[in-house]
Amino acid sequence: MLKPETINQQSKLAQYSRTGEKQDLILSNPQHVFQYRRLVFYVVLGIMQQAFPIAQKAIGIESFKALVNEFFNSHNCKTPQVWKLPLEFCNWFKTSNQVDLNPSYLSELLYFEWLEIEVHTQKDTSTEGLMPFQGNAISSLRLNPYLKSINLNYPYHKFLPEEWLSQKAEYPMVIYRGVSDFKVHFMAVSKFGLGVIQFLLQTENLTLGEFLEILTQQNNEAQSENLQKQVLTFFNQLSHKGILFEASK
Amino acid sequence: MTFLFMVKGVGIGFRRDIADEIIGMVNPSPNFIELAPENWIDMGGYWRAKLDEAAEKYPISLHGLSLSIGSPDELDFDFLKKIKAFIKQYDIKIYSEHLSYSKCDNAHLYDLLPIPFTQDAVIHIAERIKVVQDYLEMPLAIENVSYYTAVAAEMKEHEFISEIVNKSNCNLLLDVNNIYVNAFNHGYNTKDFINNLPLEKVSYIHMAGHEKVADDLIIDTHGEAIIDPVYELLKWVYPKLNNSPVLLERDFNFPEINELKRELTQLHKITNQEEVDA
Missing domain, CATH: 3.90.930.50 (Outer Surface Protein A; domain 3)
Structure with a gap:
């Protein structure tokens, strides 16, 4: 069984990586811990930029980046398969207070862009007999x-x-x-x-x-x-x- | 569909950016391909067809990203069920994962965080590996990961890895580049480190490139060519191992396919104990 101190340190590193907010961590190289925040965030940002190119262009790169940051900070990402994360982003956006802060089309546009991914990656089914x-x-x-x-x-x-x-x-x-x-x-x-x-x-x-x-x-x-x-x-x-x-x- | 399941020799990571090039690769062609199951499970259409095309040509090994074996969170059996089905579907004989965690507080992070090198973590992880191995009915190989700072460490990294491997009776994926990266970042000797690992448990090897981003820091990017000291390290350690398969990892910043072929050739020479070109 993990000791509470071990869980605490793991949780704090995860929290730091998600939010970039400084945590009380016991580190051998504290000057390098920011690499985890950078690496983790850019994986998620990269996936979202790939999934929502039209939305990103429409609201601008910085606004889009801020939105992804807010998503990653406040939402517990559920899927172990990162390529499915854009759907979580769509659903999060629809129910978050970000809806009021962004253009009224954005929720629909995100979903529209997701539909392209969904159809493209949809599991194969038999078309025998068609x-x-x-x-x-x-x-x-x-x-x-x-x-x-x-x-x-x-x-x-x-x-x-x-x-x-x-x-x-x-x-x-x-x-x-x-x-x-x-x-x-x-x-x-x-x-x-x-x-x-x-x-x-x-x-x-x-x-x-x-x-x-x-x-x-x-x-x-x-x-x-x-x-x-x-x-x-x-x-x-x-x-x-x-x-x-x-x-x- | 028939699959060629023997994973041996020198393989290459199957990435979408170079999928067609890998499928058509000759002189040399890889002996096998490796892929992350997370990127392919539940996927249909164009990419599933590409995967099936590759699976007709090459044996496949799996290298997972999201099992999060070092996490304080519970194991995700829904996910493991999908992994097991995928393993069965493609007749896969090697499944490896990272000795790290990528999920915590019920949230996935999609990258590899360093586990505190502690005795309680050893016991926790060894138990989880046993559970996974029992569930999948096959051995798991765990990879020594690169890390940029140790967190709350109470023991040495090689002790941490060795104890987990020995207690869980899992296999070891020896990532030679990660050892080079960690030795540089944390100031230890690569050969001493390797000599302290349970080399008899090594079943698989990773080779990759990295990027030096500061005077005191190398990042394990998989986005550059393998450097000579990493080849040298493989050449030194390979005779101590049991002809384990070697995998060339390249995840982005893809060069011309001839560059990757050159790296495969170098790796073939090392595994065949031939002289390596400078």
């Missing part, structure tokens, strides 16, 4: 398994940072990974398209026929016909992009 979408009424509709959808409030992909706040609106977006090329792609979609994708994400093994039937039930005849055309056009677009597939039911 075939190109051909409009077969009795085949199941299957979305690309490496896909996230988000309804952005700011146009990070369309405007410069100084214009984001004035262009606040709805910008539905799909982020997905190519099933065979592993590349991450972004696709702006309509609000209707986002609704369709989110509906498909919540349903399993729905056939095209069943999907169109649901559409018909929820709308009058004239609307349904028009919507069905829209949906089929949209599905063909999704298929072309490698987002929609079909599989035998």
Whole structure:
């Protein structure tokens, strides 16, 4: 069992490395202890800079560095896998008082940048049985398994940072990974398209026929016909992009 | 997928920046690759495909970063479970970790902090190593780490390492560069230090470069070429060891691949007891 003095010294060195605040440590080379603060902080900063290049550019390097410092000081990093730490950063930011001190887009932007990492690194799942979408009424509709959808409030992909706040609106977006090329792609979609994708994400093994039937039930005849055309056009677009597939039911 | 599990000879750290170069390396090609499981567990997509491509070509050894064997915190069995599954998936025969701590007060720090060289820490760590070895059903090799200041030390570093290795019956990863770095930083003799270690327990060797940042301080960066005195130290100690595999660590500031090949060649010559080029 560790003695309290040993635990105390370990805890103090860890605390110093996290915060840079001087601690009462028994050291053989006290002039070199700052190396631990430097090394530890720059590992975390490096990971965050790699994960959030747009956010860092938008708020400036010094502000970003200060934010990471605050995160590392106040948050107990849970994951043993440092590449997953950006998600903890996103979640910390959302619930911290830093939200009020930073531009209103920042929380969403951090999450948006994280989604790219999440999709890029998402664990592989079997895509056996997936075939190109051909409009077969009795085949199941299957979305690309490496896909996230988000309804952005700011146009990070369309405007410069100084214009984001004035262009606040709805910008539905799909982020997905190519099933065979592993590349991450972004696709702006309509609000209707986002609704369709989110509906498909919540349903399993729905056939095209069943999907169109649901559409018909929820709308009058004239609307349904028009919507069905829209949906089929949209599905063909999704298929072309490698987002929609079909599989035998 | 089939794996070639014998880790022997001279290997190189598998890093993303040079993944393609390592996979395509010839004359010489490494005999094995080493990777940090933390950087690959749960990862799919492009990088998992690259790892699988490398695993088809080379045996793999694991060198962990986050086990935090010297921590006052409890061992993380959820994490160990993932390590065990990864070991099984890639048929891995060597798993090493650092004799340091990287988690404290329930917070990960993502770097290696020096453990106080104390008798209670020896007992604490030896017990934890035994638990890990039992859980993973394989030996753990622990690495002598570089450090820039000792913390609350009550015993000598070589005594600390030796007692832990002997009490836990684990293997020793002899990091030759770390010995050079520590000898410089803390003023001891490298050969005396090595002679005081349980060399019969050395199962694996690390070689790397470092950076002298002040008149009295070298930092173990893994970002430079190995220097001649470190090669000389390996040449001196290698005959005392059991043909342990040697790993070239290079984590950033990557040179042209021919430079890494030159280092691999030097290491091959030493392990084969040939003359080393100046």
